[in-house]
Amino acid sequence: MLKKNIETFMGCDADYKEAKIVLYGAPYDCTTSFRPGTRFGPPAIRHESYGLELYSPYQGKELTDTPVFDSGDIELPFGGPEKALAAIERRAKGILADGKLPFLIGGEHLVTLGAVRAAVRKYPDLHILHFDAHADLRDDYLGQKLSHACVLRRCHELTGDGKIWQFGIRSGDKSEFDWGRTHVHTRLFDFEGLDEALFALRGKPVYLTCDLDVMDPSVFPGTGTPEPGGVTFDALRRALTAACTALDIVAADVNELSPHYDASGASTAVACKIVREMLIAL
Amino acid sequence: MLKKNIETFMGCDADYKEAKIVLYGAPYDCTTSFRPGTRFGPPAIRHESYGLELYSPYQGKELTDTPVFDSGDIELPFGGPEKALAAIERRAKGILADGKLPFLIGGEHLVTLGAVRAAVRKYPDLHILHFDAHADLRDDYLGQKLSHACVLRRCHELTGDGKIWQFGIRSGDKSEFDWGRTHVHTRLFDFEGLDEALFALRGKPVYLTCDLDVMDPSVFPGTGTPEPGGVTFDALRRALTAACTALDIVAADVNELSPHYDASGASTAVACKIVREMLIAL
Amino acid sequence: MLKKNIETFMGCDADYKEAKIVLYGAPYDCTTSFRPGTRFGPPAIRHESYGLELYSPYQGKELTDTPVFDSGDIELPFGGPEKALAAIERRAKGILADGKLPFLIGGEHLVTLGAVRAAVRKYPDLHILHFDAHADLRDDYLGQKLSHACVLRRCHELTGDGKIWQFGIRSGDKSEFDWGRTHVHTRLFDFEGLDEALFALRGKPVYLTCDLDVMDPSVFPGTGTPEPGGVTFDALRRALTAACTALDIVAADVNELSPHYDASGASTAVACKIVREMLIAL
Amino acid sequence: MLKKNIETFMGCDADYKEAKIVLYGAPYDCTTSFRPGTRFGPPAIRHESYGLELYSPYQGKELTDTPVFDSGDIELPFGGPEKALAAIERRAKGILADGKLPFLIGGEHLVTLGAVRAAVRKYPDLHILHFDAHADLRDDYLGQKLSHACVLRRCHELTGDGKIWQFGIRSGDKSEFDWGRTHVHTRLFDFEGLDEALFALRGKPVYLTCDLDVMDPSVFPGTGTPEPGGVTFDALRRALTAACTALDIVAADVNELSPHYDASGASTAVACKIVREMLIAL
């Protein structure tokens, strides 16, 4: 008898019960101010992962060495973000309750807030390691508090001062940088100082959030707000592997792939490989 | 002394005081469920209008025969639609108060609701002539009342039964068609029956709303939800000219151009020509 | 507990046992001589079907009125076509053995041969109704017998003279038309004569194969070999509905969507709607 | 011993001496005011012609029945158009001197002027049959006399009153239509009145110039200035075949394909088929 058409991220076909990590997608982009399209990110990553090998020559391991379950995309209501965030939080909460690591694929960066809400409830001392081109520290954006441009500011309200470490930041308005100086740890442009951060975060419960636009648009043009002057694929890969290996990551996400803006498919391939390397390292 | 860079729809450079018609854009697409991008419609129409002639061989008149003022795009807040609708309503209300015809360029179809709210306040007996591929008569869409898929249903709440005439409809769920049968006038697929509608609407204050996806995707692929089986450019042009000539149009809109989905620019050219023909005929 | 990510053609989520029709995809394009890419057709159709309504205003019915099961794409070996055809034949044979109608989504047109081999074994008196821009009647193509350009010639070897009816044909080399005159029924350019064919085929077991390039490239540019001068969407829709309603269709296919060649997505939307109308009519 | 890489329009490989028709390309677009790119037209047509059959089911003949020689593209200097026009005139003059029919592939429509200059020298009573969306009758365009928008006006200076017949025109400024009324024969929108024109032109030496944008952008989006409201492929094909068959065509051209604006390749396929049908009919 024939089976239904199942489409998962490459190699992520463990049974739910045995899985250590659970993938879930949040195809949401309604607060995107410049160019929408990250809603197409999760299916693109899943679909294009078939062009990728399971084996990582960087780590010398195979993706199938880690049992991962892909639970598919959440069906999200359109319009105002509160309902979407609640749905993301619910999914993350369920996965955490089952003792597994929730790995979210966005979607715009605002989706992180849903997952952080779930994680901070389980781990009140939650710290956040944040790789991004944008500080995302505004208090509001054109009057909206729940915006991709404010997501780390909202997270800060949950974690408190000194718990967020940002790397790669090269865009923001002046007030964000001013505010950030006394509330979060912000490193500009690249991963200088990452070792120090990893040392400081050791042993803490850490949420790892990676906005893929931290990479240079030459490497990753498929995103809504390309910011020239970013890091290379190898730099990001190394930083993520280092973090996943050294820290106690309790939840993670990768977001802001907008695949239609890169018809070559290279951006989607980059996202897939980043996800593979993270899954292997976690 | 040099002047600032002014960009208007071709030929629409009357002074505000003398203008009979006032263009305004609403680059909003946050409730779009399938493929966003209509936020790029108004600037694309304005920018590409320079490939067009002022003269219409169809009507034997020039666009500059009608004094039109282009007031640019409204800066709209992102996220939930209520604030955006309020801003659109304010702009339309001001134009109506000055005794001019507000001509709105969307954006997704939901923007119509803002303009209809303003029009119905001034003209309590407002009727609506609606050209579209989609009935847009759902009561809600995934729980959202304010969605592009519900916009005519919301308008119906303002106008009451029997005041909305729809043409070209070829997509909707069963419940929409069932509900519509007793509340609005729906004609499927094309403009058959338009003469009868124009006769019935004569002398009434009419809001004319044109979702450009009423055209076949071969003619107009640059839209979020292409629906095969639509009308030709000539059929739409004739229907619009007939309506603008025969009726007492008090406000109008053209919406749902998503220019990035048609890299050839043909869809934008179609939208520009439709706007030109309407402005000349009004 | 979470479920795996299942992706089917919209609304086709019947249980296999209850299903009357079973969808299966054959993402194969290795003999395509001009521009490859139909391998991306089946997932594109499945994925984009979410932009479509279940309800057909043409037929006044919903897709969910017919129980359909989507069995996903066959994993096909690359290179020479014989193994791929065998795999397609196996899938079709299994579905036929279970008393269901196999509905194949290509892929290049050669995939039809695999399904016809299975159908002709069960129904030795099999007739074929063929809608296409190309005659596909060559004996070989650059020395290859198993080529998309020869597929109806190969089918003829299984059915014999007078059993194949072709409509819409507007491209072929001279020898194809000469040969065809005495072996198959060929109607050029459109569906003139379809009533006569439906009358002749009534009561026979019929395989219905639809190469979507029978439509004009204005309607359906997303195909490997666009042939100007084709039929409209409405003409094809009507012809297919008429055939599905009037005849005893025992198997069917829709093929030659090459989605990357139409970035607007209109071609994929056309393919989805054609599949919906056929599934409802069958 | 190996041969150099020769690339001609499909099937046009007669020896120069035996050829009746000589193809030549003029990849020039420097006066294009809106969107350049027709310089890529001739190589695109030549290259994509391999997707086409030699046989025309419309005419029941093969392209190889007519001996045609493809002399490739002229290397044209950039910047001001006078040198480019002189080079085109030289090539056309040489072909005419050898008693062959020069068949020019543009480039922007201005290239026609070079060929008409050569033709009118050999045939002082030259008439012109002109298919186009645009009247191209301006006396100057932003001060330029040699512009694509003025090309028929310049031709009129060579032929005199009443010798130019235009069909399909649907764009121009008011002054063009006013001037045209007393100097040329202009038919709007389609080919109504073509029979009368063919009757009037019978026995005269006729230059046939076809701006492919006479077709609707749905059929032919790959052009610099898409003008909605045009004719179908079949209408153009029939009109051209009728003209080529009925008249004494002494030179011809096909122009304004801008292939990059239609990534689907459908526009190039349309251009190829139009050229094939013309070459067979001539």
Added chain:
Amino acid sequence: MLKKNIETFMGCDADYKEAKIVLYGAPYDCTTSFRPGTRFGPPAIRHESYGLELYSPYQGKELTDTPVFDSGDIELPFGGPEKALAAIERRAKGILADGKLPFLIGGEHLVTLGAVRAAVRKYPDLHILHFDAHADLRDDYLGQKLSHACVLRRCHELTGDGKIWQFGIRSGDKSEFDWGRTHVHTRLFDFEGLDEALFALRGKPVYLTCDLDVMDPSVFPGTGTPEPGGVTFDALRRALTAACTALDIVAADVNELSPHYDASGASTAVACKIVREMLIAL
């Protein structure tokens, strides 16, 4: 009362009188030999600048700290370049006469000549700092003296020997390099030797011209003639900031963005950020 639609480069909304710098666009590309499209550069830069922040974390300043006026694009006649150059010269001359710095956005590189003509009249000892992939030192190109490929050669005729410093050059014919050795300072491939040049140019009136194709096509694919092997965004940004800070820049330009060749928008984002960094540093 409503205002007309004004579109300026982000944040450049000073009054003309107070402005220190005046932006102006020259959307000209008629001598482009390979792939046209830089005419679309200035509006693309202006339009996409809204995706950018006003604040530069590199320089710790905001764009609004410098009063800049955007005077829009010059309406340029098509065809031969002499009239276009005269119009550019006029605009630059007027801005210089008002004691402001003219900042030109191209268009193809030839537009620089118009601005240099104006600048050299006011500053007879004008020096030129030139960043580019191409030497642009040909005496003529296919017989044309006024070509993008000859622009620095024409500038040399105005400045004389030893006043032009070129960096990043990696393409040219042999004769250009041979000629350049004795007339200009040419540094290949990157910015090695820039410090020495800045030292030599200190205190001189300097025209700064930046052909964006000096960057590698991975960073900046949106240009007519991509030349692999170029510099990174950061290298260019640093070199420009150093030059703008250290030198007495009297006029400047940025050119050769051809936005349609990079559908991702990354090239336009790069151009915007380069313009922002230069405006802040000047």
Added chain:
Amino acid sequence: MLKKNIETFMGCDADYKEAKIVLYGAPYDCTTSFRPGTRFGPPAIRHESYGLELYSPYQGKELTDTPVFDSGDIELPFGGPEKALAAIERRAKGILADGKLPFLIGGEHLVTLGAVRAAVRKYPDLHILHFDAHADLRDDYLGQKLSHACVLRRCHELTGDGKIWQFGIRSGDKSEFDWGRTHVHTRLFDFEGLDEALFALRGKPVYLTCDLDVMDPSVFPGTGTPEPGGVTFDALRRALTAACTALDIVAADVNELSPHYDASGASTAVACKIVREMLIAL
């Protein structure tokens, strides 16, 4: 008398007899498993080479200093690869027999096997220098022995152990790396160790095969299977020039350009420049 349209790689117009190097194209991609399109590589390289200068500032030489003959593309049968490989082998054998260096432009990487078969017959001690992202050492791929993913494994069967040196490899399944360890020399990620390899290969007959996807997708997105983490253009250029200068190259190829996946044309420009640098260095 006019000449036929000849299109060769820029500057490669020596007579066959005098040529030292003979170019030939193999537009084959039928075993490509992920995204086809390399069949369009050879004509794209030939066509776009006109945007390139003949002079290399890297080597200080002109392409025309080396007599090269471009013999065009082989007409290859579709479907199974054996016939295509035989045709490639025949062409390479003929060129080798005439004492010239065969320089193959692919096509997918499998085409290398045809050329290696010819080379190993003439040079039984043939060594292979292989630049690639992928190891291509599988014994079979989904049951196919003749697949792009197996090509170096097939070559190894002809050369034997220790004769193949691979650089840049960053993708493969675990079994490939395991097998490779004892049969070939594999260097991961970049060109570290190239000097040692050049030393070892000195004086041997060497086949040089360059899969362009060895470059990072930021530099070269136009390929079927983009693999993030690759080398820069300059790194590849230097490695190839070093190899061509130091070694006794008896045959060479460049493959895996899939030009449609990079609409900017940058990838094709990269391929052209790589070919130019190799031809000059050989």
